[in-house]
Amino acid sequence: MSSSETQQAHSLLNAAAVRERAHEMLAIGVAGGLDHWTVDLDRLPEAARYVAAVIRDQYPTLAVPFHARWRHFAVDGVDLWGPVADARDWLDPASRARTEFDLAIVSVLLDAGAGPDWSYRDARTGRTLARSEGLAIASLRMFEAGAFSITEDDPWRVDAVALTFLTAADLAKGFQVTPKNPLVGLEGRAALLRRLGQACLAEPDLFALEDEPRPGGLFDAMVDRADEQDRLRAPVILEVLLEALGPVWRDRLTLGGVDLGDCWRHPAIKRDDATDGLLPIHKLSQWLSYSLVEPLQTAGVEVIDLDGLTGLAEYRNGGLFMDLGVLTLKDPADAARPWPVSDPLVVGWRGMTVALLDRIAPLVRAELGVSAEAMPLASVLEGGTWAAGRRSAAERRPGGGPPLTILSDGTVF
Template structure:
């Protein structure tokens, strides 16, 4: 039985509340790492609004999710694959969940040297977009299914048996095309298979697969409405064991949680700041599959902005978060260091404040422009753009030494 104060960290409410506590700590001048120039919030809002209008002139902005990467180069790959399916809406939704989960878990940083050449289009794609396209093509080839007669599936048996040679072949990895963390990616998918096999209540007791979440969560949708936080909580419950670098407290694997002195409470959760970045990115990527199943996913802004280096880098590069001492962008900092935990928490909290100002500039309310669209419109693209302007190759202003399951 997980102590309730630790179980409570598996929620977006805890991510937001504790990140805002860290923001209060920094605003009070208690941080040895950062100060804030709150006047720069308008500068950031202007920049993000401009980037958003340029990318989406009609302000018809999709969710920030893995599905955007599948369209790299303007090619509607999922739509082409879906057109060939002979499946009812529920099975289509299960297939979408299968693809999204496998693809998101393969979305650690690819490194600067890796490329994926897509034979069908002649395109060469890199980084997250390349990983997205490669994972979709691997899925299409049936490499995540243990049943050749059902290729478009991701199941526990296939994941447990997946090896680095197979992944390398599908991702075109070789001496001249190295992919960062190949072995780690395989190990993560192996652990995903084992975690699913241990939870038939969430992933199905027949073909145990990520798409089992559709069947597990649909009964919890009242009047066809499912809170977004419920999807995240199911992921945090079912997948907590897969993260290799997850914080462990009293034998409980907490996942993407850091330590910071701003959190002062009288229980075992003292000093703990949860983020659950990859799980929230996965939740954003499951919105469309659940909608395909006929469910309205509601209360999207119960989720938080993603505390990763593009969003956080934007706030540093435009002067909202100000390092007290110069930071060498080439020096990597441990992901669990107090400075990085503080930077990530500030990112979550300040994105809440930024959202309202960007909405004002775009003339949209929170219902039309939730955080899932701010990120897409939005802050992630703006962070990549300003980084490219400031540093050759576009690395973030602060470098993180992480295993790819956090950033």
Template sequence: MNDTEETVTPGTTDVPADAGQGWHTPVPAGHAALGLLDAAAVRRHAAALMARIEAGESEHFTWQSERLLPTAQYVAETIRHNYPDLQVPYHSRWRHFEAGGVDRWAALAARAGLQAMEDADRLERARVRIDLVIPSVLLDAGAGPDWRYHDAATGQTLARSEGLGVASLQLFTEGAFSADPARAPLRSDGVALVAITPERIARTFQVGAANPLVGLAGRAELLRRLGEVMQATPAVFGQPARLGHLLDYLLARIPAGSRQIDASEVLRTLLLALGPVWPGRVALDGVSLGDCWVHPGAPQGLMPFHKLTQWLTYSLLEALEDAGLEVTGLDALTGLPEYRNGGLLLDMGLLAARDADFHQRPLRVDDPAVIEWRAATVVALDHIAALVRSELGLSAEAFPLARVLEGGTWSAGRRIAAQKRQGGGPPVSIDSDGTVF
């Protein structure tokens, strides 16, 4: 890149002259990758693949539209059961920290003296929340059916996402992500993350021969890459690099006098800043596209999902609100194409595999059938959300997709899985490296 080439800075329409400084991978204005690095691209490309399914042109699936309303009614029933007052929180990592009805974050914040409400304290508390939640989300890919985490503080034994959430909170509390764990344990610094090992994660996550965790090495590598990218992106994460400095970057992008930030801007920032973290993925002219896969039926032959980055955006909402910001435009984000939401479609008969082998054989994340399944999930979740709101008598403003997911489709996917299969596993088997599902 030459010194005069324009570059894009997330969250702005202007192009500052120094926008390329301090970024791991500066993205030139007009770069083709920019059209794939947002939630609108996820919906647009998913709609194209979904149109093929609905038209009967898919080799892998048929769409059973008569099952759409019963599926939405099942989700609405699940919401009423989980939240009789319909006061549903955001779908985010923070719910997993509350597994078993214990608010572990609140307890940690109280012990650490983070509860004071002065502005300076609120900002630092929000930074700590960001320090916690980003690596926790990156550690959140499917654990597999056999892993369990015993939470000594509560006596609970937790599996899957709840277990991963509580284990990652413990790892953070121990100072595993801090460059100075003795004096400042509740931080996530680039120096510490670069040095993380599978063995360090395994120790806190209680991994062993009798308690295997899927994708352990991939999780450690993802955190190491996170540390490297942070250190190479001081524009966002500062020097020395700390994840919590993301808050300061976002605050600096907000117009003077405003306390609002758009969810799409948060997502775009994360996609550009953290895109180089993802391993072995599709790149376009030197820019990593992250959770984006090749499919001949998709526009440009590419199907972006950005599942973990969108999950991270959802999981940052409470931290940003804690800092006094109002996050707008939540429904610009898509539903999350993962095995609970996607499993709901299959288990309710809304999406039907043409080949029964789809439910039997181990599937790779780049399998065309998996890509189509995930694309159909994105589109179906929008349809289901609209019908669920109608069932509940709520508006989109009062009940954004982030609440529909939590109440919601994710819970309903887990509920129907438990009814269908012993152990409640998903209806498909994904060969995951710990960085997608």
């Protein structure tokens, strides 16, 4: 491997690279240069009106929170985490932040699509929940029960050693998986968490600055990168995560010995170096970045440049653009075929979704009469395109599934 290849690999591990190449993909699509897709930007204003209407329905005051895992820890409007955490006697703000990092990191990594046939019955609320909300509450209950801890006096933590022994059977028990209640990619999720544990143990400088190796140790690594005014740029959160979590992704691309994570090949992306044909997306890592903002803020760190992160290339956002006619398959039969996440059809769809979210956000704000400061991209996503994608899916397809059939191992969507 060469040092130049290593440098080129690192050039893909940031939000700016995601945004640049996503907009390049969209421009190619608009020009008719993609094999599978046509793009109609004239449909964007109508899509923006649809999203704005969803935001008004859900948030009449237009005070929209960030798109983060914490939203899914609420059932029927009742926050199941915040009040409990507020009532706990923490050693200091950093201790709470490390715990919330532990919870958010594990919960996000476990949430890459549940499939249409899985649900979770929460004994405490009496509710049966599916998809992201069900995955969130199932992971929260496992966390509260100490399923990820080997520290006897503190079940509310995620220990690296505990993760290395986690099995699919452990997850199946916690997530109530049975033959009649199947969860997509169960073994893939368990293996992902085992690799997270191994990564924590292998990099104590990143994961154990103030404690035994644990995902929550990344709080200290991020605080260490804040400026003298305790301000941290949001894109730096992503860069730390990509550095730390690179080894956890299985069977992904590497360049110069560097793990590229959620980065895929597409023939339309042209470069004259080793990054030719590569499109970085980093969806789960970016959603995790958004989810770590609030724990950092609670601990006294000011997170700035939030819009330096990008929109999320997942099937709710991408499905919204398909359902509303912004993106159209050239061959309608492709909608019924199963597609691996590495196929150029899916890679192009995901890349254009990121760019289209940048395009639709100002249109949504204009519809609502709010500024970018009042409604950053993270709030447009939450209020927002993700919720609108779910609504449009429910209006068009029984069960509200995505408009494409994606073959996933539980670590992408």
